[in-house]
Amino acid sequence: MVRGLIGGTGLGVRLIRSSGLIFLGFSASQAIRLGSNLILTRLLYPEAFGLMALIIVFLVGLTMLSDIGIAPSIQQSSRGDDRSFINTAWTIQVIRGVILWLICCLLGVIAAWGYGEDQLRAMLPVAGLSLLISGFDPTRIETASRHLSMGRLTVLDLLAQVVGLAALLILVWIMGSAWALVIGGVLSSLIRLVIMHTLLPGQANWFHWERDAAVELITFGKWIFLSTLCGFIIIQGDKAILGKYLSLEALGIYNIGYFLAGFPQALAGAVMSRVMIPLHRECPPGTSAENYAKVRKSRALMTATVLTMQFVMAFFGVWLVELMYDQRFVAAGSVVTAIACMNIPYLIGMTYEYAALGRGDSRGLFHLLLPKAMGQTILFILGLSYYGLPGALAGVWLSQIITHTLVIRLARQHGAWDPWHDLIYGMLGLILTGLALWYHWGELALLGTFSTAQ
Structure with missing residues (x-):
């Protein structure tokens, strides 16, 4: 039975195997985050976590409010394995990352005024670099999910997190301020990008534009965009409101x-x-x-x-x-x-x-x-x-x-x-x-x- 779960190719076997891998990988990921969180609370003051919570609200908000569903599009589309379709999706993803970073630069000024925290003026543009970097993530990540092939992807995600958190803790120990959290987040995105591009198997992405693929992505994605707008309010709305309260x-x-x-x-x-x-x-x-x-x-x-x-x-x-x-x-x-x-x-x-x-x-x-x-x-x-x-x-x-x-x-x-x-x-x-x-x-x-x- 164990051999069947490890090497089987049927839908049920892939479902169980992938669910187990995601569960183990996510649990390990959260354990790592919790351990780093405990260390960080000894090195930083509570206000630093409050400031970072506001920055995360903006980053997550921008990510969700600009989401056109590239990941679920690749997973559910009949063209999800078509190279022209995939590279068009990746091109849109890169363009989105550039636009998000530019918006972060503008939002730094608005957030500093709205919340009365001058540090946000400089922190948000720097933190926004993580969105720019993530725009170059390979679509091989979504292809692995499409085919429920989660083994190597799970291991690489954990590797990227461990290396990124190590860099973060070193920065916090040296700098001792909320700036270390901001810069550490950017480094983590860069480390994950390098690891995924280098170690995740599959064909590399390149810039490409196919009109039919773009139409399919945008038609499906326009409702994802509106849905993630609502999702942001549901998931992050409390912290956005409590930031003023x-x-x-x-x-x-x-x-x-x-x-x-x-x-x-x-x-x-x-x-x-x-x-x-x-x-x-x-x-x-x-x-x-x-x-x-x-x-x-x-x-x-x-x-x-x-x-x-x-x-x-x-x-x-x-x-x-x-x-x-x-x-x-x-x-x-x-x-x-x-x-x-x-x-x-x-x-x-x-x-x-x-x-x-x-x-x-x-x-x-x-x-x-x-x-x-x-x-x-x-x-x-x-x-x-x-x-x-x-x-x-x-x-x-x-x-x-x-x-x-x-x-x-x-x-x-x-x-x-x-x-x-x-x-x-x-x-x-x-x-x-x-x-x-x-x-x-x-x-x-x-x-x-x-x-x-x-």
Whole structure:
């Protein structure tokens, strides 16, 4: 059996093998990040993490707001192995990277004025170089995902991260400021680019433009662009808003808690984006009972795994923070519990979004994410205005429950909805959320102190 999993070529074998490799690779990656994070908290002050959180909001925002879906296009298109198609996609990706860096140069001035932090004026253009560099990443990365060939890619990703983090820690030790985090991020992007170009097998990219390929990419990508605009609001909107509401110190502490609580969600996203899209492309659940059964089994396993990890964070996150961080960051424990519980409704319906992408329905995904982003933002701001940070996080949780009806509608359109999956995990999620909040009710009172930080 082990030999079959290692060398087999069937879809099921490739699915299991790729999921396992992504899980191991991402877990190792997060362990490395956590270790470096613990070291960095000993070398830097909380304000540095708050400043870097603002920079990341801008970088992630620009990345998501300019995303035209090159990765999912290569994964789901019938031309995903065509060299002309791939090189046209790479050319668009490079042009996008150049434009993003130029925008970063402009945003440095705007961000410095908007947040009252003069350091952002110079930091954002330098940090934006990472976006320019990433634009040259080879499309061999997406080709490997398309064919569920994740072995070497996973190893190279880890290698790039280890080397990049080593460079970062050296910079922080020498410089002892937030500038080290900025420059380290640029170096990490450069190191990853060199490693992928040098060690990942496959044909090199070159500049090329084919009109038909560009039309297909842009037609599919225009809805991805709008979807990632909504995705940015959903994923990064809290930190963008809290950047004006909290002090840099409080924002830095919040961001550490968010990192720990978001591990299961980030892992689920990494696995599903690489596995569920090819699965739905090759086994569309709406076309046969056999395909539906395969997808249903995979969905149930993924949801069970990610919810187990999420509740581990909800129950034990407070103790992890107390064990690993010093007293300056102890309030992050309350953030871990609150956010871990807040994300449960989203994780239950997460796989359905990839059913749409696997079938090339980027428009349907946008029609789901737009009301989700609007609802979450409105309830987050209302909760923040009346009840501080606890109210804001409760607003996000409530918005996810309300908009799950839209998730169901999208899943039904592609024959992917599994009502028993939603009912069982939904009831389990409510019970365990209530237990986690009751058990840590005293620690959650610390969330109120974030609201008064100025």
